[in-house]
Amino acid sequence: MTAPVLRPAASADVDALAQLHARSFPAEPWERGALARLLVLPKMHARLAESGRFPAGFILALVVGGEAEILTLCVDPGLRRRGLARALLADLYAAARAIQSARVVLEVAADNAIGRALYAAEGFAAIGRRPFYYRRPDAPAVDALILARPLA
Numbered sequence: 001m002t003a004p005v006l007r008p009a010a011s012a013d014v015d016a017l018a019q020l021h022a023r024s025f026p027a028e029p030w031e032r033g034a035l036a037r038l039l040v041l042p043k044m045h046a047r048l049a050e051s052g053r054f055p056a057g058f059i060l061a062l063v064v065g066g067e068a069e070i071l072t073l074c075v076d077p078g079l080r081r082r083g084l085a086r087a088l089l090a091d092l093y094a095a096a097r098a099i100q101s102a103r104v105v106l107e108v109a110a111d112n113a114i115g116r117a118l119y120a121a122e123g124f125a126a127i128g129r130r131p132f133y134y135r136r137p138d139a140p141a142v143d144a145l146i147l148a149r150p151l152a
């Protein structure tokens, strides 16, 4: 596969981001308005991956205080296992390193086996757990695992 094209995500991309998020997290899609508010935060790292000029995936991370916190990362279900998440993460590491961030942190649902596989492959390790953090409509709440990866 050719290298994915990454570019900053802007307010004009909010519909594409909302669609990608809903397709990736059908049980808990983020509203368009919430995404729009996140996109304009000053320390927000927002990157869109495009495949053939179509939105294929995105990452939102707050890069602040020596740490980058991933808020969400998703790739269109039809375009997975092509290295897009890896490319979005590599781009985040570079941006965070450029302002001397020491590590990347995130929360992932304990039952998200694919997300956990991605982050394990990327060198993240568990540093904490928030019990019953993610509510599920017809099932018990699920713990959040807090993962971190040094950037040095």
Ligand SMILES: CC(C)(COP(=O)(O)OP(=O)(O)OC[C@H]1O[C@@H](n2cnc3c(N)ncnc32)[C@H](O)[C@@H]1OP(=O)(O)O)[C@@H](O)C(=O)NCCC(=O)NCCS
Residues within 6 Å of the ligand: 024, 025, 071, 072, 073, 074, 075, 076, 079, 080, 081, 082, 083, 084, 085, 086, 087, 107, 108, 112, 114, 115, 117, 118, 119, 121
């Ligand atoms: C998790 C997600 C972002 C991965 O996106 P992706 O573009 O398919 O990931 P990549 O192709 O870059 O995969 C990188 C590595 O992650 C791991 N991985 C990714 N998908 C996997 C799967 N289905 N099963 C096992 N390992 C997987 C592998 O180690 C993979 O490397 P490899 O393909 O060389 O084996 C995507 O599946 C997604 O959007 N899921 C729903 C949203 C989500 O759970 N986001 C993460 C929590 S915030």
